[in-house]
Amino acid sequence: MMALVLTGALGALGVAVAAAMWWRRRAVGVQAELQAMRRRAVQAEQAAVAAQGRLHDVIEGAPAAVFVLEPSGAVALANAAASAILTGRHGDALVLEAVRGLCGELQRGGVEQATRALDLAGPPRRSVALTARRLPEGEVLVITDDITERRRIDDVRRDFVANISHELKTPIGAMALLAETMTDEDDPQLLARLSQRLHREAMRVSSTIDDLLLLSRIETDEQPRREPVRLDEVVAHVVERSQPAAALRDIEVRTELVEPPVELLGDRRQLESAVYNLLDNAVKYSDEGSEVVVRTTRNERTVGIEVADRGIGIPAKDLERVxxxxxxxxxxxxxxxxxxxxxxxxxxxxxxNHEGTVRVASREGEGSTFRLELPDGLPAPAGSPVTDEGITAS
Ligand SMILES: Nc1ncnc2c1ncn2[C@@H]1O[C@H](COP(=O)(O)OP(=O)(O)OP(=O)(O)O)[C@@H](O)[C@H]1O
Ligand SMILES: [Mg+2]
Known part of the structure; x- marks a missing residue:
């Protein structure tokens, strides 16, 4: 009997121990799970902080000014560009006024988005576009974008269309008038004169279109040819081409070419066009009977072509713009x-296109010298870097 009781007690104890061990294992498992969850939570928090930091860096470093305004109009967030506006003066005050104006507009009008453009007199002159959007919490996000460059390109395009229309309209108008006059004309001499003028105007239109096509080709040519070009050959070709115009005005075109001949890697046709245009101008804007000199020069890593005349010259105020x-x-x-x-x-x-420069030195009434300076494009000897000064007119 006693043995039975003992066995029962031992059995109950065994069950209790087993249960206790099971609970312990379970508790350890739950604890491990809790720890894993805590680790995941910490990782998620770290990831969220990192993402927030990245977002902050992106907004902070954005070139556009970013504002978030509270419904009261108080600034809740301003990135670096926006802070510069907040602390700036003059034009910036106008931008800030527009930011607040847009914010008020959204609050009052119940619209989700509003835009505004501002032209600031400067200096420097600037154009700014503002976009405001209502955020879910009732705050307003305003982004200001500097559109000065975009405006400038639009202006250039508009001017270009206006200019080209004008340049073509004038000779075409003259041609229409000449043709009309010729229709009713019987006098052969007058007819011959009128047809000569008609031809001149047609040639004028044609040369404008040729120049435009050439300019557009040169501007869009992303990979100009790189062939060995001898500058003395370019000069000889161009001098020959401008000979009729020079002879007509009794202008002597003299050449001074360095020996041995200067060579560069470039686009022969483009170089011929450039030098032709310089020589054409020198002849055109010189008095009859004067002299024009075309020179080649060579420096360590660059080659040059100079076209000098003793013509009418260019007023200082126009030098930058020619x-x-x-x-x-x-x-x-x-x-x-x-x-x-x-x-x-x-x-x-x-x-x-040749990574070179063109400069002009000129004095009104005394003459002009245009100088093209181009890197020769040949492999540089060690220790002699080529400097790129960009395009300048001086
Ligand atoms: N050598 C020069 N001497 C004096 N003025 C010049 C000389 N070269 C250019 N200019 C001035 O610069 C302006 C611009 O020159 P550019 O060659 O671009 O045009 P253009 O000669 O008038 O016309 P195009 O070359 O298109 O036939 C000229 O109209 C002229 O006023
Ligand atoms: Mg010209």
Whole structure:
């Protein structure tokens, strides 16, 4: 009997011990699970902090100014660009006023988004576009974007269309008038004169279109040819081409070429166009009977071509602008010489495509010297880096 009781007690104890061990194992398992969950929570928090940090860096470093305004109008968030506006003066005050104005507009009008553009007189002149959007919590996000460059490109494009329309409209109008006059004319001599003028105007249109096509080709040519080009050959070709115009005005074109001949890696056709345009100008803007000199030069890593004349020269105030498309110092005079103002734009682009520079030194009434300076493009000897000065007119 006693033994039975003992066996029963021992059995109960065994069950209790087993249960206790099971609970212990379970508790240890739960604890491990809890620890794993805690680890995951910490990792998730770290990831969230890192993501927030990245987002903060992106917003902070964005070139656009980012503001978040509370419904009261108080600034809840401003990135670096926005902070500069908040602490800035003059034009920035106008931007801030527009930011607040947009915020108020969204609060009042119940609209989700609003935009505004601002032109700031500067200096420097700036154009700013603002976009405001309502956030879910009732705050307003305002992003300001500097659109000065975009505006400038739009202006250039608009001016270009206006200029080209004008340049083509004038001779085409003249051609229409000449053709109309010829229809009712019987006098052979007058007819011959009118048809000569008609031909001249047609040639003018054709040369403007040729220049435009050339300029567009040079501008869009992302990979200009790189062939060995001898500058003395370029000069000889160009001098021959401008001989009729020079002879007509009794202008002597003299060449001074360095020996041995200067060579560079470049685009022969582009270089010929550039030098032709410089020589064409030198002849066109010189007095009858004067002299024009075309020189080649060589420096350590660059080669140069200079075209010097003793012509009418360029006023100092126009020197910076003569390389712009359609820019002419004296429109009336250029009309009589048949120019459209594209020649130097072509020269500038050729210099650009060859990573070189074009400069002008000129004095009104005394003459001008245009100088193209281009890297020779040949492998540089060790220890002599080529410097790129960009395009300048001085
Ligand atoms: N050698 C020069 N001497 C004096 N003025 C010059 C000379 N070269 C250029 N210019 C001035 O710069 C302007 C721009 O020159 P550019 O070659 O671009 O145009 P253009 O000669 O008028 O016309 P295009 O070359 O398109 O026929 C000219 O109209 C002229 O006023
Ligand atoms: Mg010209």
């Amino acid at each position: 390389f712009e498309r359609f820019y002419r110092v004296d429109r009336a005079r250029s009309r009589s010489t048949g120019g459209t103002g594209l020649g130097l734009a072509i020269v500038r682009h050729v210099a650009y």
